[in-house]
Amino acid sequence: GAVVSQHPSWVICKSGTSVKIECRSLDFQATTMFWYRQFPKQSLMLMATSNEGSKATYEQGVEKDKFLINHASLTLSTLTVTSAHPEDSSFYICSAGGLLQETQYFGPGTRLLVL
Amino acid sequence: DQQVKQNSPSLSVQEGRISILNCDYTNSMFDYFLWYKKYPAEGPTFLISISSIKDKNEDGRFTVFLNKSAKHLSLHIVPSQPGDSAVYFCAASEGYGNKLVFGAGTILRVKS
Numbered sequence: 726g727a728v729v730s731q732h733p734s735w736v737i738c739k740s741g742t743s744v745k746i747e748c749r750s751l752d753f754q755a756t757t758m759f760w761y762r763q764f765p766k767q768s769l770m771l772m773a774t775s776n777e778g779s780k781a782t783y784e785q786g787v788e789k790d791k792f793l794i795n796h797a798s799l800t801l802s803t804l805t806v807t808s809a810h811p812e813d814s815s816f817y818i819c820s821a822g823g824l825l826q827e828t829q830y831f832g833p834g835t836r837l838l839v840l
Numbered sequence: 841d842q843q844v845k846q847n848s849p850s851l852s853v854q855e856g857r858i859s860i861l862n863c864d865y866t867n868s869m870f871d872y873f874l875w876y877k878k879y880p881a882e883g884p885t886f887l888i889s890i891s892s893i894k895d896k897n898e899d900g901r902f903t904v905f906l907n908k909s910a911k912h913l914s915l916h917i918v919p920s921q922p923g924d925s926a927v928y929f930c931a932a933s934e935g936y937g938n939k940l941v942f943g944a945g946t947i948l949r950v951k952s
Contacts, residue, residue: 729883759939768929768942769884818883822937828874829940831883 727753729821731832738809739840746804746835748819755821758802759829760794763816775802809839843867844932846943855952859917863930863943866911870932874940875904875915878927887928888915891936920950 728751738744748758757776761769773789775781775796783789791813793805802821806813816836820829845864853859861875871892876884890897890904890913897904903916917924927947931940 731883757937768944771939771941774939816881820883820940828886828889829937830886831876833883834881836881 727751727821727823727830729755729819729830729832731819731835733835734833735836735838737838737840740810741808744806744809744837746806746817746819746837748802748804748821748832750800750821750823750830753821753823754799755802755823756799757822758796759820759822760792760802760804761818761820763818763834769818772804806837809837811839813837814839842944843870844930844941844943846928846930846946848946849944850947850949852949852951853920855922855950856919859915859920859924859948859950861915861917861928861930861946861948863913863915864911865913865932867932867934867941868911869934870941872933872936872938873904873906873913874931874933875902876929876931877924878929878945880927884929917948920948922950922952924948925950 730749732747760772763769772787773781773783775794781794796802818834820831822829874889875887878884888902906913927945929945930943
């Protein structure tokens with residue numbers, strides 16, 4: 726299957742700082758990238774969908790000014806958690822899909838801990 | 841409002857036997873269904889998918905069955921192996937390549 730990477734794999738930051746998470750499709754062009762969040766023992770909840778070169782579409786209840794998504798190229802999307810607070814601590818996972826892909830391929834996830 | 845439901849939080853199966861994981865959905869617009877396997881602190885790994893024009897899709901030890909009238913799908917793993925122990929998520933979308941709605945997951949434990 727296709728390979729999607731995420732960086733960093735884990736991050737610890739102080740409350741009030743911003744954190745950027747990168748998602749890269751390594752061997753295919755991702756026309757669409759998705760960002761998910763998973764709390765312990767819960768399912769993956771879609772936060773937003775981004776198409777290359779256009780603004781992201783956010784799911785209901787997700788603050789677009791807090792979770793900034795940029796999809797500047799067909800291989801890279803970034804999620805920036807601005808002014809992070811402890812309640813933003815979670816496991817963030819991206820996925821990438823392309824026109825020739827059977828499914829979305831998921832990155833390994835980023836564990837964020839806000840102190 | 842859970843559009844995709846996996847009502848069994850966990851399942852325990854003996855090695856070599858069949859594992860059956862179930863999933864129900866409520867949105868009649870869903871026409872593409874997928875199963876993912878996930879280990880803790882890792883991203884989901886795609887297993888198998890099925891579109892609504894089919895009622896069965898098979899890939900090695902994995903078979904997915906779709907019953908559209910019942911809005912139900914199931915994943916059969918046979919024979920089950922200890923390495924299959926993981927969390928299995930059912931997901932659905934309206935159209936191929938669109939956003940996925942996930943179920944809550946089922947923890948599968950295969951005992952040797």
